[in-house]
Amino acid sequence: MSFTRLIWLCCSLLPSAVFAAEVQIRILDQQGVPLSDAVAELQLTKPSQGALTPQAASALPAGKPAEVAQKDLTFVPFVSAVQKGTQVEFPNQDKTRHHVYSFSPAKVFELKLYAGKPEAPVLFEKAGVVALGCNIHDYMQAYIYVGDSPYLAISNNDGLLQLSGVPDGQYQLKVWHPWQDADLPTTAVTVPAATAIEIKLPVTRQEKPQKPKKGFGNSYN
Numbered sequence: 001m002s003f004t005r006l007i008w009l010c011c012s013l014l015p016s017a018v019f020a021a022e023v024q025i026r027i028l029d030q031q032g033v034p035l036s037d038a039v040a041e042l043q044l045t046k047p048s049q050g051a052l053t054p055q056a057a058s059a060l061p062a063g064k065p066a067e068v069a070q071k072d073l074t075f076v077p078f079v080s081a082v083q084k085g086t087q088v089e090f091p092n093q094d095k096t097r098h099h100v101y102s103f104s105p106a107k108v109f110e111l112k113l114y115a116g117k118p119e120a121p122v123l124f125e126k127a128g129v130v131a132l133g134c135n136i137h138d139y140m141q142a143y144i145y146v147g148d149s150p151y152l153a154i155s156n157n158d159g160l161l162q163l164s165g166v167p168d169g170q171y172q173l174k175v176w177h178p179w180q181d182a183d184l185p186t187t188a189v190t191v192p193a194a195t196a197i198e199i200k201l202p203v204t205r206q207e208k209p210q211k212p213k214k215g216f217g218n219s220y221n
Contacts, residue, residue, distance in 0.1 A: 021192040023163045027155045027175060030202045034159030037079040038177040038201060039145040041152035042163060042189060046170035065089055065121050068132065068142060070098045073211040075132055075142030079178065081152045082144060087121035099135035106130050106146055129176065141209045143178050166191050179203040 027038040065087040069076045073094060082088065092098050092115050100111040106128025111118050113136070124130065127148045134140040145152070151171075153161040172186040181202045189197065 019168050019192065020165045021168065021195055023151075023166050023189075023191060023194070024196050025153075025155070025161050025163070025173075026196075026198045027159045027161070027177075028198065028200050029205070030200055032200070034155075034157065035177060035201060035203065036155055036157045036159065037077075038155040038159070038161075038175060039079065039081045039147075039152060040155070040161055040163070040199070041081075041145075041147040041149050041174045041176075042166060042171040042191075043147075043149045043151075043174065043186075044167075044169055044171055045188075048168040066144075067091065068144065069093050070100070070134070070140075073137055073140065074209055075134075075140055077154075078142050078208050079154055080142070080144045081154050082124060082146055083150050083152065084125055084127050084146050084148060085123075086146075087123050088144065089117065089121045091117045097136065098140075100132060101135060102130050102132050104128065104130040107144075129178075139209050139212065145176055147174075168192055173197065173199070175199050175201055177201055177203055179206050 023042065025040045027035045027040065029035045066080055066082045067089045068080055069091050071093045073096070080088070090100050090111055097113045097115045099113045102109055106126045107124050107130045109122050124144065124146045127146050130144040130146060132142040132144065151163045151166050153163055155161045168191055171189045171191060173189045174186050175184050181204055184201055187199070
């Protein structure tokens, strides 16, 4: 038997190949202006032959620990996106101490007044949006989007994000932003047929939290 025929025979006995695509998503506001800090998540609803089931996809192990730092009296980054089961570090890089907390249903936790790095990261085991605050600096705000799926990312200043390694199949696309005016219905997406997607999300634009300017009566340092 020739080497070429041997390769063909071996391949014919394998299940249908499952390919992984790169899906690019552009997120705009209602005026068509690029929107940064928007989260997009692809949730698998129907896999291609030989691909992971939706249950198996959601059970994939989470990636390496994420980080939300306190720097220059703000949370950095403003928006994070992690898969459920991810641990998040909260290092304090300021000279002053912070008291980080959340009362969100997806995760209630409290890191009492501290400097440096807490002893242990915080585990985010439930999908949902977690709003962060600081008991010492009321203006400090940030958000952690905890997704069911490993296929999620955050848009850059051009409103663009890219999801890599997405297996062929049918998905529901969820989009979220902290300034959105209403929940956006999920969008059905087929991969690889749709690898470039544009979404408009109605938002009321605001200023991101930032360190107050020093002045009379301002005790922030």
